[in-house]
Amino acid sequence: MVRGAARQRLPRTGPASRAPGPAEKPCRKRKPRTEFALKEIMSSGGAEDDIPQAERKTVTDFCYLLDKSKQLFNGLRDLPQYGQKQWQSYFGRTFDVYTKLWKFQQQHRQVLDNRYGLKRWQIGEIASKIGQLYYHYYLRTSETSYLNEAFSFYSAIRQRSYYSQVNKEDRPELVVKKLRYYARFIVVCLLLNKMDVVKDLVKELSDEIEDYTHRFNTEDQVEWNLVLQEVAAFIEADPVMVLNDDNTIVITSNRLSETGAPLLEQGMIVGQLALADALIIGNCNNQVKFSELTIDMFRMLQALEREPMNLASQMNKPGMQELPANSVLLIYLSATGVFPSGRSDSEGPYDFGGVLTNSNRDIINGDAIHKRNQSYKEMHCLHPGDLYPFTRKPLFIIVDSSNSVAYKNFTNLFGQPLVCLLSPTAYPKALQDQSQRGSLFTLFLNNPLMAFLFVSGLSSMRRGLWEKCQDYLRKINRDIAQLLTHSRSIDQSFLQFFGDEFLRLLLTRFIFCSATMRMHKIFRQETRNYPESYPQLPRDETVENPHLQKHILELASILDVRNVFLENTLDDY
Numbered sequence: 001m002v003r004g005a006a007r008q009r010l011p012r013t014g015p016a017s018r019a020p021g022p023a024e025k026p027c028r029k030r031k032p033r034t035e036f037a038l039k040e041i042m043s044s045g046g047a048e049d050d051i052p053q054a055e056r057k058t059v060t061d062f063c064y065l066l067d068k069s070k071q072l073f074n075g076l077r078d079l080p081q082y083g084q085k086q087w088q089s090y091f092g093r094t095f096d097v098y099t100k101l102w103k104f105q106q107q108h109r110q111v112l113d114n115r116y117g118l119k120r121w122q123i124g125e126i127a128s129k130i131g132q133l134y135y136h137y138y139l140r141t142s143e144t145s146y147l148n149e150a151f152s153f154y155s156a157i158r159q160r161s162y163y164s165q166v167n168k169e170d171r172p173e174l175v176v177k178k179l180r181y182y183a184r185f186i187v188v189c190l191l192l193n194k195m196d197v198v199k200d201l202v203k204e205l206s207d208e209i210e211d212y213t214h215r216f217n218t219e220d221q222v223e224w225n226l227v228l229q230e231v232a233a234f235i236e237a238d239p240v241m242v243l244n245d246d247n248t249i250v251i252t253s254n255r256l257s258e259t260g261a262p263l264l265e266q267g268m269i270v271g272q273l274a275l276a277d278a279l280i281i282g283n284c285n286n287q288v289k290f291s292e293l294t295i296d297m298f299r300m301l302q303a304l305e306r307e308p309m310n311l312a313s314q315m316n317k318p319g320m321q322e323l324p325a326n327s328v329l330l331i332y333l334s335a336t337g338v339f340p341s342g343r344s345d346s347e348g349p350y351d352f353g354g355v356l357t358n359s360n361r362d363i364i365n366g367d368a369i370h371k372r373n374q375s376y377k378e379m380h381c382l383h384p385g386d387l388y389p390f391t392r393k394p395l396f397i398i399v400d401s402s403n404s405v406a407y408k409n410f411t412n413l414f415g416q417p418l419v420c421l422l423s424p425t426a427y428p429k430a431l432q433d434q435s436q437r438g439s440l441f442t443l444f445l446n447n448p449l450m451a452f453l454f455v456s457g458l459s460s461m462r463r464g465l466w467e468k469c470q471d472y473l474r475k476i477n478r479d480i481a482q483l484l485t486h487s488r489s490i491d492q493s494f495l496q497f498f499g500d501e502f503l504r505l506l507l508t509r510f511i512f513c514s515a516t517m518r519m520h521k522i523f524r525q526e527t528r529n530y531p532e533s534y535p536q537l538p539r540d541e542t543v544e545n546p547h548l549q550k551h552i553l554e555l556a557s558i559l560d561v562r563n564v565f566l567e568n569t570l571d572d573y
Helices: 027-043 053-078 086-107 109-116 120-141 145-159 172-191 195-215 221-235 295-303 311-315 384-392 404-408 440-446 448-455 463-486 492-497 501-519 546-558
Strands: 241-243 274-283 327-335 354-356 395-400 418-422 460-462 532-534
Touching (some): 053 120, 120 145, 172 221, 274 295, 295 327, 295 440, 327 501, 384 395, 404 532, 440 501, 460 463, 463 492, 463 501, 463 546, 501 546
Parallel strands (some): 241 460, 274 327
């Protein structure tokens, strides 16, 4: 499954996201580097004629591979951000050259040490570039196995101390290379949920930054310290801790596993559509983020990925990069709401506002953007009408915003399957404001049990009880699947999307979220506290179904929080 469009929103790292230096000159113009290396040997007591021809060729070949690898790596910036075929051959050539370069320096290490003066940080740079290649391959394919490969190379750099001697050289640009390596390694560990490693890396990076700023009069100290602050906030973003018996924190993964989505059972009639691409957009001003990746974006990315599998089996999967004819595009929007200015004589797709696409703090008033000149629309607003061209194909939209209801006013012009899942536009005041740590709606779509615990007032839980509740939640998901597929009045678009594992899981989690909020005492104060959808779900058969409500009360009983939910919600309408 390919969701490359989504991955283009991922940062490389904070200051480390700066693009590599200017493109290297062609290899034939780099020969002076080889000649310089040989002349260095001559100046140290040898003579150029004394260098064996085989060793001279080894140095020349190494310089050629090194220059070629830099040329190809820098060329990655010029590739189109989207599309499936243009980049694959280029990535393949780049991988091939770096593979040859890595093996070459291993086979000829002694000659390169003696004749070229190869330093350990240079070996670390090669390994770091290979790690970056695997990471970017993950960005393009969404295959988490490539993250594991990137982790292997980054981890080897740390274990073998390739950058250990950099601090002894009076060259700040080399220290920056080391800092960038740490920042990139942290990103990969965050995406792999290796939080223990992240904490160790943050401490090491903090020490490196302190040493760097102490030794050199730099202007980027604030920028690097911001990286540390962002990572620390990311680690602490989850509102609930799952604890082992020894009080250590359990790291939970929210990627799709074999037992994640409810299975399709006999008699369930669903469509054959498959999620092929996802576009993840985040523009929440005050939300925890690491570089450009907000916590909402991070959580949605995890919800749209599988657990890492064996890389060989992934690479040999037939046609894994070809989009199927029955493909679905998912668009996820997590952004500040833009509201319409005044009343409009019409009710078209540009008259209900939308979400903000370009943060300009001069015009932001809290969470609402109001256009001063009422004769024009907000130019930095993504209106429902802006998405109409995408409805020519099956389209699945998730909007998490204070003006999500603007996307309830959709018109299906082309008759293709279309579903919009819309967040509440407000949350009860009784809940502590946790907007900086991510949206509750997105948390329900990413980790429904953690969201359920949070709205129930729980902040920690033992692992055994957590696993018991997860088992019960899987039962709830199976029953939601039964309710949805057996509904007689549900819009067929929901069933068309229900055949895909990822979309099926998102739909069942959405229904669980909506049912939970409708039963929760403090959420029932205002209807805008509830999620909505386009097309509307039949409430009595899904989000207000008595059988589902009974399950939610049973889950609350397991957690001893039944008192925060209403017993007979249907009687209150």
